[in-house]
Amino acid sequence: MVGPLIPMGVIPETWNNVIALLLGAGFGFSLEASGFSSSRKIMGTFFGYDFVVLRVFFTAAITAMTGIIYFDYMGWMDASMLYINPYYVMSAIIGGIIMGFGFALGGFCPGTSFTGVAIGKIDAMFFSAGLFIGVFIFSELYPLFEGIYNSRNLGGVKIYDLLGMRETVFGFLLILAAIGMFYGATFVEKKVKKVEY
């Protein structure tokens, strides 16, 4: 079965929502079980007392990346059919900075706040409510942002093409960088005073 299965027509579209529920459940379970339903555990990454976010995030990214490169190489999946978010230089950076600001105040990102909601965290419920308000504000004020939102579109460009590298070389360097960060994280955790939460 050559993937991606739904775009290839291997699995009929009618199964789409059932699959979405199942994959979402796996997503929610891995986030909650790793501790992402706790804002103070998440924020540990920025203060150095708990690097769970760094470890989970980069392990997940390199696991999925390796799987995709391997399946594409073996001919089990046509990676050129995968959706790539277009790179709008300005809005990607501005959006990221605004999200980082929200992260520091709220202690969650959208996915993690939903797992907090699922186990009864009231702060996560307030954060999630804020998300709806934020999307509404952006939409209503869209004419003001439209210029930035649509400026400098580089399309679905890959980072290794932008850097003039081969995909596998970049992937390998990313794995090395992740392992380096994991060692660094353990080193910093030992130096930083424990925070009870």
Added chain:
Amino acid sequence: MEKLKRDGTFYINPYLGGVLLGLVLFSTYYITGRGLGASGAVKSTVVTAVHAVAPVHADNNKYYSKFLGDEGSPMNNWLVFEVIGVLVGGFLSGTLYGRLKFKTEHSPKITSRKRLVAAIIGGILFGVGSQFARGCTSGAALSGMAVLSASGIITMMAIFGSAYVFSWIFKKLWI
């Protein structure tokens, strides 16, 4: 086998958690051709709600109208079902490890009230930012990194870089 700790203090090994999450993300790409997401479900809900309350306004707004297709509502969206799944999966894990409890988590240096105000403002900012970046930590950063997209990696660096700076400015909220 060791007895499962159910007092809410047990978390799985972060590298195991990362591999699990990575396999879920990989499976999502393999099956659907797209990555995971979270803020997209919020957007679909907002678009649907505004369209239900003020259909003419939604049709005239250039942003909402991007997502209002001809056939039916944007609620019928993959990400909405996926996020319902996230709630189910989070609930299952919380049940398994004994973490189901209504609670406002905050630093001992601030009141619950202050924590909730910061949480809602943080949520608003995250909502706005995720629209600029065409996705949040899940849809833009994590899913983008799995396919090594430039937008994913740049957005990831912007989120974590900015969060690092701002978290030290608002240190009192946390430690």
